[in-house]
Amino acid sequence: MEVEKVFDGVFKIDSRLCTVNLVKGSSVYGEDLINYRGREYRLWNPYRSKLAAAILLGLNGLAIKEGSTVLYLGAATGTTSSHVSDIVGSKGMVYCVEISERNMRELFKVCDVRHNMLPIYKDARDVPSYSADVGTVDAIYQDVAARDQDDILLRNSALLKMSGHAYVAIKSQSIDVSMDPKEVYKNFFDKVGAVFDVIESIDIGRYDKKHLFVTLKKTRKG
Numbered sequence: 001m002e003v004e005k006v007f008d009g010v011f012k013i014d015s016r017l018c019t020v021n022l023v024k025g026s027s028v029y030g031e032d033l034i035n036y037r038g039r040e041y042r043l044w045n046p047y048r049s050k051l052a053a054a055i056l057l058g059l060n061g062l063a064i065k066e067g068s069t070v071l072y073l074g075a076a077t078g079t080t081s082s083h084v085s086d087i088v089g090s091k092g093m094v095y096c097v098e099i100s101e102r103n104m105r106e107l108f109k110v111c112d113v114r115h116n117m118l119p120i121y122k123d124a125r126d127v128p129s130y131s132a133d134v135g136t137v138d139a140i141y142q143d144v145a146a147r148d149q150d151d152i153l154l155r156n157s158a159l160l161k162m163s164g165h166a167y168v169a170i171k172s173q174s175i176d177v178s179m180d181p182k183e184v185y186k187n188f189f190d191k192v193g194a195v196f197d198v199i200e201s202i203d204i205g206r207y208d209k210k211h212l213f214v215t216l217k218k219t220r221k222g
Ligand SMILES: C[S@@+](CC[C@H](N)C(=O)[O-])C[C@H]1O[C@@H](n2cnc3c(N)ncnc32)[C@H](O)[C@@H]1O
Pocket: 048, 049, 050, 073, 074, 075, 076, 077, 078, 079, 080, 081, 097, 098, 099, 100, 103, 122, 123, 124, 125, 143, 144, 145, 146
């Protein structure tokens, strides 16, 4: 087997993306576990996770690393956030905001065994309802598939440290089905430009239709 490091905490085993399992023996969404040279790796499915898709499609940098604190907006049942939890490790923390009760029930089970994931059953628009629990974070990850996702990101940017990064999956169809995706993305960039610079953007349509994955850097208070 050949293990190649992609980013801190992110590897490829024989070209398959994976992270090192923080909770040995535990699989979150049916992904395979591979034991190799004393480490247990979890395969990371790009069809289930937009971050995995972006990495496989050439993401240039990932500021989320061991010890990072991450505010995760739209954690759903914990697929991607559990891999983020592997990356940040036991010294880091992933604050998982999720609005759906059904998804939250599944997410609770994941957070129960992963002590660096904190479930927050709230609307990500209501930042004051969880800001005291979260404090200031190193990075934001947003995948809420909501029409007002630009506004949701701006509200939460107050919790991001200056020069911190935000990783955002934008589904053009969730914002406006009738509009050309390019126009949707342009409107998004114009709006979040009040706080963020765009570092890179990757079309991840090969794995998830009509999705753009963008890396932003907080450069202004807004
Ligand atoms: C596409 S799914 C996220 C998938 C997840 N990021 C992953 O890769 O494992 C979008 C999630 O955002 C949640 N969501 C939508 N609007 C939200 C809001 N205003 N606040 C919090 N969560 C929200 C939905 O309930 C859904 O679970």
